[in-house]
Amino acid sequence: MTELTQQQAISRYAAQIGDNGLIIGHRMSEWCFKAPTIEMEMALMNCALDLIGQARELYTYAGVAGGEGKKEDDFAYLRDEQDFRNNLLAEVPNGDWGDTIVRLFFMSAFNNLFYKALSQSKDTQLAAIGEKSLKEVIYHLRFSSEWLIRLGDGTEESHARAQKSIDSLWMYVGELFTMSDVEKQLLADGISVDVEALREEWEHTVNRVLRQATLHRPQDDWAMLGGKAEGRHTEHFGYIITDMQYMQRRYPGCEW
Amino acid sequence: MVTAQRNFDPAQVWTILEEVKDPEIPVLSIVDLGIAREVKDTPGGQLEVVISPTYSGCPAMNMLEEQIRETLIHHGYPDPVITTRLSPAWTTDWMSEAGKQKLEAYGIAPPEKSTTNKSVLFGGQKKVSCPQCKSDHTEQISEFGSTACKALYRCLDCREPFDYFKCI
Numbered sequence: 001m002t003e004l005t006q007q008q009a010i011s012r013y014a015a016q017i018g019d020n021g022l023i024i025g026h027r028m029s030e031w032c033f034k035a036p037t038i039e040m041e042m043a044l045m046n047c048a049l050d051l052i053g054q055a056r057e058l059y060t061y062a063g064v065a066g067g068e069g070k071k072e073d074d075f076a077y078l079r080d081e082q083d084f085r086n087n088l089l090a091e092v093p094n095g096d097w098g099d100t101i102v103r104l105f106f107m108s109a110f111n112n113l114f115y116k117a118l119s120q121s122k123d124t125q126l127a128a129i130g131e132k133s134l135k136e137v138i139y140h141l142r143f144s145s146e147w148l149i150r151l152g153d154g155t156e157e158s159h160a161r162a163q164k165s166i167d168s169l170w171m172y173v174g175e176l177f178t179m180s181d182v183e184k185q186l187l188a189d190g191i192s193v194d195v196e197a198l199r200e201e202w203e204h205t206v207n208r209v210l211r212q213a214t215l216h217r218p219q220d221d222w223a224m225l226g227g228k229a230e231g232r233h234t235e236h237f238g239y240i241i242t243d244m245q246y247m248q249r250r251y252p253g254c255e256w
Numbered sequence: 257m258v259t260a261q262r263n264f265d266p267a268q269v270w271t272i273l274e275e276v277k278d279p280e281i282p283v284l285s286i287v288d289l290g291i292a293r294e295v296k297d298t299p300g301g302q303l304e305v306v307i308s309p310t311y312s313g314c315p316a317m318n319m320l321e322e323q324i325r326e327t328l329i330h331h332g333y334p335d336p337v338i339t340t341r342l343s344p345a346w347t348t349d350w351m352s353e354a355g356k357q358k359l360e361a362y363g364i365a366p367p368e369k370s371t372t373n374k375s376v377l378f379g380g381q382k383k384v385s386c387p388q389c390k391s392d393h394t395e396q397i398s399e400f401g402s403t404a405c406k407a408l409y410r411c412l413d414c415r416e417p418f419d420y421f422k423c424i
Contacts, residue, residue, distance in 0.1 A: 039408060043400035050404065053313020057342070128343035132312055135345055135424045143399045 004185065010123060011066035012085075012182045013192055015075055016228065017118075018058030019086035022076055023237075024107055025051035026244055030094055043143055047104065050136040057129050064125075077248035081238060082231035085180065088224050089172035091237050098151055098158070098165040105144035106169065109205045110176045111137040113198045122190040145209045152213025159214065166210070167218050174223025177202075181229070264303050264333065269295045272331045273305070276323045279316050280403050283362045286320060290350025293341060303328065304337040308346040311404040348423050359421060360387045365409065367423040384420050386411035396420075 004012065028048040035041030059072035089107060094100050115137055118130030151162040177199040179187070186192035210217050226232035247254060273292045274285045286292045286307065294306040305324055309317045321338045328336040348367035351359075356366035365387050384394050391413040401408040406419040 039398040039400075042402065042408075043398055046400040046404050049313035049315070050311060051313070053311060057312055124343075128341075128345075132309075132342045132345045136312060139399060139422075146399075 004182065006186075006189070006191075007065050007067060009182045009185045010126070010191065011062045013186055014058045014062035014065060014126065016085040016180065016182065018055040018062065018075065019084045020090050020107075021051040021055035021058065023084065023086040023240065024090035024103070025049075025055060026240060027091065027094055028100070028104070031100065036097060044100070047140050047143070050133075050140070054129065054133045054136070057132070061125050061129065073248065077245045081233055081241060084233070084237070084241070085228050085231055087172070087175050088227040088234055089169065089176065091227070091234055091240060092169065092172065093236055095165065096161060098162045099169065101144050101147045101151065102162065102165040102169050104140060105148050105209070106173060106176075106206070108137055108141035108144050109202055109209075110198070112141050112205075113201055114193055114195065117193040117198065121193070126191065141205075148209055148215070149213040152210070152215040162213070163215050166215055170218040170220075171222065171224050174220075175225050175228060178223075178225060178229065263297055263301055264295070266295055269303065269305075269328075269333075272327060273324065275327050276320065279319055281359070281362065281364065283358045284355050286324070288352050288355030288358065290346065290352070290355075291320065292324075298337055302335050302337050303333045304339060306339050306341050308341050308344075308350075310346050314404055346424075348421065351421075363387050363418060364406065365418060365420040367421045384409055386414060386416065387418055388416045389414040 025048045028044050028051070031041060031044045033041070035044055055076070056072050059075040062075060063070035063072065087107075089103060092099075092103060112134070115130045115134040119127050119134060121127040121130060148162065151158045153159070154162075177195050179194075179196060183192045183195065187194055207217055224234075227234075270287060270292075273295075274287050276286045276292075278284045278286065278289060278291075289310065291307050291310065292305060293308050296304050296306070298304045305328070307317075307320070307324070317340075321340075324338055325336055351367065359366045365384050368384075383392050384396075385392050386394050386409075389411060391411055393412045394409050395412060396407060397410050397417065398408040400406075401419045401422075405422055407422050408417065409420045410417045
């Protein structure tokens, strides 16, 4: 890989973080009209709105840093599957309520630490986005952890299903703490976050909530990788962008 | 020291900005909410208004930007510049006292003064008073309410559900 200029690397980095927010935000928006109660539907839509809002800020900045005049919509609607560099955890299907809560919990526990660190970035715009986003993801973490405790420490049925969700999503956790090429490149300049260093505190938070939820932390086995580093996605991803990009592909440049 | 010559009267511009209301909470202006942060001249001599979004995904921000522009044009500022500033991040502490009173009279419990509890998990629940009957005997129904900036509560005395403006 040819070395990117610092501005190119910052552009890719901002887009990569934005991809995480857009994809999990889109997934959560799929719960619209389907959530168990109207309060929970509003909660998920609120979280989705925060995450997509954060993605918009990040894509806008990716366009500015890249210097090619790209806008936020170019990143969301006009890139192909292999250009998206989200963590695979963000794109897994919603499954049942437990799967959605566990996915949001794992991601929010990560985002809480990630945005706290990003708010210290030497890049002032990334730091500002980090500072803003942190206030929002704290709410997501609180919401999802309280739900996980309710499910785990609930009925026999809810406990068993929450445990199944944790066991099946655990293989996507490892990727959160791997460094992509742009992250490595920008680390020396104090611009990117050292995500490998976040794992210990993430484990601490997760273990604490799992204990209270009477759920078991799975054994570390192997981790699914490839989304963030190479744009190799799960088989579910194509359906997401087909749905999301349909209007722009069918009517290029359409606005409303 | 020379005081820079301004092309506008700051007090007048702030009064004009009071006319721009939040579309979701029409009793509050962008000045009450602390969304409007600063008015100044651009190097090119245009009027610049700096705003800070309440939430990253707040769908009202684009609309507010347009309303600020239209209102200023209407009052004779032909080409205003609206700039968004993310840092320092907006906080409910920027909401004016008058704004909090208007909010309560409108039926939304205003945010607590400055958040001191920084613990993320299992943060102690704040005591929120019912905007209808003023009882402190209330409970949270959901961390999230009808818009990104609100949570849903219910009063255990008068039994009315109500929105609480989240403290961030």
